[in-house]
Amino acid sequence: MRPDVTRLKPFLDAVYDRFHTEESLACDPLSFPRQYRDPIDREAAAVIASAFAFGRVAAFMPVIDKVLSRLGESPGQALAEGNRALFREVADGVIYRFATPPNVEALLSGTAALLRRDGSLEPSVMSGFAAGGTVNGLLSLADALRSSGDGDPGFLVPVGNPDSPMKRLCMLLRWMVRRDGIDLGIWKGLRPSDLLFPLDVHVFRISGLLGLGPAGQNNAPRMKDAIALTRQLAELDQEDPVRYDFALSHLGISGTCRGSAGPNCADCPLVTVCGARVACD
Ligand code: SF4
Structure with missing residues (x-):
């Protein structure tokens, strides 16, 4: 039976009101691109910040800060004008979980090559999108970044x-396409309705607790799950189906939700519609 998504709207709106805020932004990788004014700097910072956005927020924020600080006041310009020696210098000693300095160097050089060639990474997304929709746009961007660098x-x-939810690239797209007090809205080729939900294991679990997917989902999400969640939330807002992404992420980042019943459930806006509520009571 299809879940009645519309009954969730007031509860999701309450999560949005609480977490879709400047205060949440302070502990989100999106705070890095927002520090710059020039769109090319925002875009360069967004690519770097989103690439490192895995694992614990407190662990990856200093890494992003280190890389961007080394690129100076204008990371977009520094990349576009930079050479291999600069990328090596910036990447020197940057190790974060699976990412090594050579990986960082390749990310910087790939981003730089696309900025030099097209002035933006948007054309790499749009060429794939025009040929086959949003998933194809994400694949096209991944391929362009991988094939353009050293x-x-x-x-x-x-x-x-195509099975991977490509969470960080979906999040980058959200930052670059949606425009509000949080997202940047620099790219104009896609509409917010073209976006796919950036689905990580935490939001996947919460969506399952809300009946927006299989219950008790402890597996890693797949692209089909991101598409299914996006379609369900499009029933609440066809023009902006990923509207709740930032807020739902911060339900977890803030420590309010750990994906199962806990002491914070009583204060959670979703408690009356959450599958964990019996255990919470
Ligand atoms: S009620 Fe508890 S388990 Fe459910 S979403 Fe809220 S904090 Fe998470």
Whole structure:
């Protein structure tokens, strides 16, 4: 039986009101591109910040800060005008989980090559999107980043598996396409309705607790799950189906939700519609 998504709207709106805020932004990788004014700097910072956005927020924020600080006041310009020696210098000693300095160097050189060639990464998305929709646009961007740089960016850029939810690239697209007090809205080729939900394991679990997918989902999400969740949430807002992404992410980032019943459930806006509520009571 199809879940009645519309009954969730007031509860999701309450999550949005609480977490879709400047305060949440302070502990989100999106805070890095927002520090710049020029669109090319915002875009360069967004690519770097989203690439490192895996694992614990507190662990990856200083890494992003280190890379961007080394690129100076104008990371977009620094990349576009930079050479291999600069990328090596910036990447020197940057190790974060699966990412090594050569991976960082490859990410920087790939981004730089696309900025030099097209002035933006948007054309790489749009060429794939025009040929086959949003998933194809994401694959096209991943391929362009991987094939344009020197070396292998490793885990920093997805390998282009259409089964993968490509969470960080979906999030980058959200930042670049949606426009509000949070997202940047620099790219104009896609509409917010073209976006796919950036689905990680935490949001996947919460969506399952809300009946927006299989219950008790402990597996890693796949692209088909991101598409299914996006379609369900499009029933609430066809023009902006990923509207709740930032807020739902911060339900987890803030420590309010750990994906199962816990002491914070009583204060959670979703408690009356969450599958964990029996255990919470
Ligand atoms: S009620 Fe508890 S388990 Fe459910 S979403 Fe809220 S914090 Fe998470």
